[in-house]
Amino acid sequence: MDGRESDAAALTADDLRRVQRRTVWILSAGQVLGGLAFGATLSLGAVLAAQLSGNDSFSGLAAAAVTLGTAVFAIPLAALARRSGRRLSLTAGMAIALIGVVLVVTAVVIESFPLLLAAFLIIGAGQSANLQSRFAATDLATDASRGRDLSIVVWATTIGAVLGPNLTGPGEAVGAALGMPPLTGPYVFTIVAQVLGIALYLVALRPDPLLTAQHAVAQEASARTSNAIAKADQPVVARYAIFAVAAAHGVMVSVMAMTPVHLLHHGADLTIIGLTISLHVLGMFAFSPVFGILSDRVGRVQTILIGQGLLVAALLTASFGQDSTFAVTVGLMLLGLGWSASTVAGSALLTEASSEAMRTRRQGLSDFVMSIVAAAGAILAGVVLGWIGYGGLALVVGIAVIAVVGLAPLGRTPAPAVERG
Template sequence: MSQRRTLSVLVAAQITGSIGIGASVSVGAVLAADLSGSAAWSGSASTMSTLGAAVWALPLARVAAARGRRLALSLGWLVSMLGALLVIAAAVAHSFPLTLPAMLLMGAGTAANLQSRFAATDLADPRHRGRSLALVVWSSTIGAVGGPNLTKPGASVAEVLGIPPLAGPFVFSAVAAALAVVVLFVALRPDPLASNGSRGRNLRVGWEVIKSSPQARFGVATLAFSHATMVSLMAMTPVHMQEHGATLTVVGLTISLHIAGMYALSPVMGWIADRWGRVRTVLCGQAVLVLAVVFAATSGDSMTMITVALVTLGIGWSMSTVAGSTLVADSVELARRPAVQGVSDLLMSLTGAIGAALSGVVLTLITYTGLSLAAGLLVLPVIVFSLTAPARGRVPSQL
């Protein structure tokens, strides 16, 4: 009963909070390019947001270990709300430098989003851990897919408020984050970590477990490099599409379909990970990522092929992330799990931030085709790590 209630609350918070993340994805790069006056800086929005997720990963994990999931997740969305308000202020002041710390704060929402999937495993039956985790990932679909399509409504809201049109979607981001705070702080009772007595572990334990466990190393490597592949290609796609004449509506639709690929099939990915095994599922995900970058590299100026590439990219990310996250949850007993997961999210977001930071420069130097192929190279480290991972069955024999 406690697990069912926990999942219900997490799902509700993910739906509301992910609207804010989705609303900023398709507009952030365009806003950065507009305020900076250069397409080379367009990747800075995704860079700072993803870096923010890395910056906030360990503090939120530390709060979770000391005070429980309820306070940690609520705090993450609260900081994200403040970041969205600061983005609006930056747009009003036409200040590009101000957008950078604002997006860094918004990254706390992504950190909370990522840690919610692990909260779903705290009380889960080990046999169904992949499915529980995937359900929370899937719940982001509604908000994340709808968010990028709030560009036009956001412009209408901006007109009413007297702020720049590109700032409008961030109004939705602020409201959505505030709703997530209310849902989590009021309803996430009993706290899943408080219920099982796993709080209070030092986060240094996380590094030690990852270094000592091949299974944990493989899971973390999967999350980090798969996320970097996805972010580095996705971050520059809106700019590439606009350069080829796509409207913001078309860009928003494409990003929505990409996010649908990331989240909509998550329950299927969870079932596959539980049924086929985590390692095989990860390797299938890497194969799909390779297919996606090939589609992107050969898309030219075809909006249809770019959309197909991004949907495929989302599916590959979903398969890899669900299976990789479940591997991380499997790799350690419950008492040490928050520490391991905090380090995992830090590395995942950090590699994504690096990918986003370099993507704008790579796009400028060697075009979208070169960027696509460069992103595809990030699959190779996961393949290498898979050679040392235990090829176990559906559920580890010791949790």
């Protein structure tokens, strides 16, 4: 730790609030850069996989490899954060992903499909870092602002997620000027964004929010002043939060992954399909501050249940309106909103229900579980789609929503806090 971090225990409540505000903005900027890098990477992943494998049926393996990599790196990066702080953990995730990006270009140059898949798996470390950023936003947050602070960082993902895929054209021009192989030019932007993100975290994320929180918890007076950094452990509620986040993610991925195929078979062109997915992504991220503030004011579990209501509306709309492109688009927008409410409130609930000693471990476990569920959901969704169709798929995944509602620990969580000052 540097001198500023070692003095963290002496920070006053006002100091902690200033550090928290600064941390949220730094993490948000990092999410923009991470989103740019990730969006540009995945936009061509399927094309490169099909090109190097010589088989279009292998195109989905690029996204699958990234998802698997996200799961693989989630727990180790959380453990690193626990030992050395968020700054080194987030930096390490982005640095590992940078190696993966370089290997993607190398795989294209030497025309190696196995190396390409390995490279995308390594890139998953960057996505793990992006996911961890939302938890980093809660390290110094109070009960009254935890959902809002987390949701601001989630919202920042919108910028990168929208701009990243649109860098393909300019990237190809830059790549051609640099003499790079076709379809690898956009990775120049990815590399630049990754390097800037690494520099941002290394230089600006001081004092480290997690190390500061650990010092505050170690000092009883600081813990009282900081208002809810130290928490009693609630393992049952924490397990529910992990389940709720993973279930919402599995429902979202299962339906979203099959929507382009369904629309294509019903005569929609690529423009309509692209618009549908864009509106879905907008629903996932753009309204996250609304759900963050809602979770602070009405409660975490209550907001999770609102998310489940939105998911129900999405699944019913997509199922019974499966022959209408408009209805499917509305369903996908609602699906994104339901995911946002569940993920923001569930992540805040997990942090709030975990003692400082268990917090980062459970956060890493949550990211691992949701990534594994996403990978399994995407694979099984294809099987279910072929068996009972898109409408049937939307109804089947609703079982997870029913489970989240039925297991809600409404009597175990405290009333929403009121922010002071």
